[in-house]
Amino acid sequence: MVTLEDVARQAGVSLATASRVLNGSTRQVGADLRARVERAADELGYRANMAAQTLARGASNVIGIVVHDLTDPYFAALADGAMRAAAGEGLLVMVGTTHRDPEQEIAYVATMNAQRVRAVLLAGSRVDDPEVTGRLRRELDRYRASGGRVACVGQDLLGVDTVAPANYEGGAALARSLAGLGHTRFAVLAGPPHLMTARDRCAGFVAAVEELGLPEPRVVHGPFDRDGGYVAAGETGDATCVFAVNDVMAVGALASYRDRGVRVPDDVSVAGFDDIATLRDHVPALTTVRLPLADMGSRALVLALAASETPTVDHVQGEVVLRESVRDVR
Amino acid sequence: MVTLEDVARQAGVSLATASRVLNGSTRQVGADLRARVERAADELGYRANMAAQTLARGASNVIGIVVHDLTDPYFAALADGAMRAAAGEGLLVMVGTTHRDPEQEIAYVATMNAQRVRAVLLAGSRVDDPEVTGRLRRELDRYRASGGRVACVGQDLLGVDTVAPANYEGGAALARSLAGLGHTRFAVLAGPPHLMTARDRCAGFVAAVEELGLPEPRVVHGPFDRDGGYVAAGETGDATCVFAVNDVMAVGALASYRDRGVRVPDDVSVAGFDDIATLRDHVPALTTVRLPLADMGSRALVLALAASETPTVDHVQGEVVLRESVRDVR
DNA sequence: CAAGACTGGGAAACCGCTTTCCGGGGAGGT
């Protein structure tokens, strides 16, 4: 393992000079010495030891991203957006996947803290559990107390910079659009009751439906993933229009109806939420609420990096996109 | 930022003792001192500085994964498999995305080397460019010379541990299956000519078709992604059966046919390669060659970690899965 | 031409932790 000292010796200069040449400095180094050092480094195949550099500089060039599940297109898009932004800043990315375990999330914050990453991004819904949220907050505070930066995509519950999608409003807007098509009997594939994202979307939808004076939607809980949607779609009763609180659940619902010979949108209309990229290849094309996912990821990174004093909350509106999976029943 | 020294002082013990208590050691520490240290660490909110630890120990607990594109289900599955395996070993994961730029791949190897990661995983096809491959090899050699471990998923071209999917054989097996269904006029959506993965699959397919004495398939090149498949599907002429060298291209092809009113499989049969997870929700269900993607990711990690002297190559067979997207024309 | 301002080079302190080495004290053996 070749060190800076090896390079300095080979070039016949001091450690200080070698450092200044190779790893950047405010100070100038004469052209001939600089050339000698560069040649030596190249000959020896020198690579700076980032651990040493991080230690000496007291700051790393790594950021951490914590997601629930990388194979979920929602998180993949978010992470991709954040990673592109990070690459633009010359930062490396450390990714942690929690597989929806809040304890894992807390553990990752501790680990990222230990790694002294420049910033950590928490992507993914908060859960409705004050105890867990409290522990997460404490871990985050601990991290921030030592200079760490934090941003989160989701509910503004952590007292940190947040990119907050308008889940409630999106759900409501979708409900009004669907009602405008003449639907009156709704069902909601609502995901798990404790997941805030699922809850907000569902609540917005239900509230808007009631505001319109329509019958209360049937709410079916279940897992937040494709199979959850598949199963829950089996219990939508006589609803003519079904809202799955995210797209992957909606895709599962489509599969369920297809398997059971229920035609979409002829027999039942289906809508999702997020507008994940893969949606365009499903038939029928899914109605949804579009969120600029990649953009949200990069915005979260920018927020985290811009060391604002008071936490800023960046609200992101969703846009209802009507596609073939819903039928006009007027 | 609270350091181990702060903890030691607060606990009234030496730095050595504090280190032994908190960060693991072969040595024992008396129960009372141990308790004192633990309490002090907790009160102060101590988190070990991994940069310092990495430096002192000369080994980090981070591994690097380099993929083309995280939003591609193929890489997401691979990365997820590797990350699960890594988590099981108590390792953190640093992810780099190259967006299919080989230069980026080389740059990431250099960066991961600088980070002194324990191992790096290169997921994704090699390219047919000896110059680029040579530079990548040199960078890898440099990394391995300083104790780094490397594994790769794809072609065995780098002289490192490799998980090598049987692309050629898979393509050939698929061709035989499809021919067995009575197809004779084939087309291949072949992806870019320089991508080895694409080339091998295409070559295996074409060779098998010719071996069967059938007319030479029409080969259409294009990008390796969904849109590449969409576009290429427009030029399949009178083929009754189209093989897209990966699933996302096949999905693009399905969309293209759908948009143009060409029925699958009635008018044309379509097959892909990989069996990505999202496939089950497409209609018609796509025939493909199944690869155990998550498993391949974790196997690559295991290979990298098991410091074998000579590079081992782990061949992975694909399994033809016939689904509705192909028609029996006998 | 003397004096102050720069300039570029090197010695060494330091970043936070691990680990070797040393030493003191109690347990066990004879």
Place this chain on the structure above:
DNA sequence: ACCTCCCCGGAAAGCGGTTTCCCAGTCTTG
């Protein structure tokens, strides 16, 4: 009662860089 051995605690030497500080030489400038 004495000697060994073992156990556990602490001092200090690194790990590989960065950066402060000092110094000699070179450039202005009046």
